[in-house]
Amino acid sequence: MSDFRDIVDTDGLDGEEEARLRRVHDLLVQAGPPPDLPPSLERTPEAAEAEIVQFPLLPRRRWAALAVAAAFLVLIAFAGGYLLAGSKGSSSFAVERVVPMQGAGDAQAILRISSKDGADNWPMELEVSGLRKQLHRASYYELWLTKGGKPVEPCGFFRVDGSTTTVRMSVPYDFAQADGWVVTAQRDGARVPGPVVLRT
Amino acid sequence: MRLVTSDGELIQRAATGDRSAFEDLYRRYARPVFGLALRRLGDRGRAEDAVQETFASVWRSAGSYKPERGPGAPWIYAVARNAIVDRARARTEVPADIPDEPSADAGPADRTEQSWVAWRVHRALEELPEREREVIGLAYWSGLSQSEVAEFLGIPLGTVKTRTRAALHRLSEILGDDL
Numbered sequence: 483m484s485d486f487r488d489i490v491d492t493d494g495l496d497g498e499e500e501a502r503l504r505r506v507h508d509l510l511v512q513a514g515p516p517p518d519l520p521p522s523l524e525r526t527p528e529a530a531e532a533e534i535v536q537f538p539l540l541p542r543r544r545w546a547a548l549a550v551a552a553a554f555l556v557l558i559a560f561a562g563g564y565l566l567a568g569s570k571g572s573s574s575f576a577v578e579r580v581v582p583m584q585g586a587g588d589a590q591a592i593l594r595i596s597s598k599d600g601a602d603n604w605p606m607e608l609e610v611s612g613l614r615k616q617l618h619r620a621s622y623y624e625l626w627l628t629k630g631g632k633p634v635e636p637c638g639f640f641r642v643d644g645s646t647t648t649v650r651m652s653v654p655y656d657f658a659q660a661d662g663w664v665v666t667a668q669r670d671g672a673r674v675p676g677p678v679v680l681r682t
Numbered sequence: 683m684r685l686v687t688s689d690g691e692l693i694q695r696a697a698t699g700d701r702s703a704f705e706d707l708y709r710r711y712a713r714p715v716f717g718l719a720l721r722r723l724g725d726r727g728r729a730e731d732a733v734q735e736t737f738a739s740v741w742r743s744a745g746s747y748k749p750e751r752g753p754g755a756p757w758i759y760a761v762a763r764n765a766i767v768d769r770a771r772a773r774t775e776v777p778a779d780i781p782d783e784p785s786a787d788a789g790p791a792d793r794t795e796q797s798w799v800a801w802r803v804h805r806a807l808e809e810l811p812e813r814e815r816e817v818i819g820l821a822y823w824s825g826l827s828q829s830e831v832a833e834f835l836g837i838p839l840g841t842v843k844t845r846t847r848a849a850l851h852r853l854s855e856i857l858g859d860d861l
Contacts, residue, residue: 491843503850515823517717574807
């Protein structure tokens with residue numbers, strides 16, 4: 483490390499100014515070099531970025547189109563469920579309700595809810611596409627029931643591989659008390675809902 | 683006179699969902715947070731996680747920032763420190779041998795002081811124009827003399843001296859009360 487006068491040209495500086503620059507010099511020496519950022523940190527972090535996603539209310543026409551699409555999916559799901567149930571396969575899943583979810587860009591999901599089973603659980607199937615693959619081993623996504631728009635009841639965890647992912651869950655909650663669903667990006671050990679990446 | 687938006691203003695704008703404000707904060711603080719995390723955790727992987735967690739927290743908690751209670755830098759420092767402490771707690775500690783003699787390493791108070799200095803200086807460096815930051819990096823941490831810096835960059839020695847002094851002047855304005 484060079485001396486202050488080896489680095490800084492002090493010609494023409496008054497005493498006060500030189501003292502100030504010398505103090506900056508000392509702080510630079512004390513601080514040491516800043517680290518190089520790894521490639522994974524060159525952009526804003528995944529979790530924070532996910533929460534930056536804006537969820538403007540969809541125009542009425544898009545809501546209408548979504549409602550028609552959802553109704554159509556319900557019809558298809560009912561038919562599919564009926565056929566599956568008819569086959570008595572172990573994977574039978576009779577859909578009672580379909581809930582579309584939207585996120586930023588291409589991120590979207592269809593939540594299919596079956597009728598309550600004998601143990602008072604609601605089987606659900608979540609089909610997700612367009613969500614970014616987790617950058618970290620400890621990252622995952624979580625589906626929540628919302629009240630007042632806030633995630634309150636956890637419904638299940640899942641990870642995605644970048645393409646379409648389908649997961650099944652089962653929850654005992656009373657949906658009448660809820661007003662929607664969200665999917666959040668979670669980090670290892672997080673005990674609270676993370677950034678919202680999909681919502682109804 | 684500096685016309686750069688203050689950290690506090692950026693935090694307040696981020697609290698309203700302003701993405702560009704959040705990105706400015708990230709640009710200013712990613713390196714200082716990473717440096718702080720590296721020093722505390724000693725592991726690049728966990729330091730990266732701490733940076734991610736810090737900025738997720740900044741985004742989530744920006745609304746809790748109160749400008750009347752102080753500037754933005756200490757607030758972000760506190761958020762980062764919490765994220766780093768969380769990461770440190772998550773680590774499985776290996777029992778250490780008890781040393782026979784007192785350590786010559788800096789104590790907790792000194793380490794905190796060093797961390798704060800590095801935090802402020804690295805944060806201030808982010809505001810320098812690239813050509814001044816480059817000269818400072820080479821002059822202070824590459825081991826090159828001013829003449830060698832000039833040769834390395836292919837610019838006259840006088841330009842290196844001018845940029846160095848201009849950079850220190852700018853840093854003194856940015857660091858302000860810390861001097």
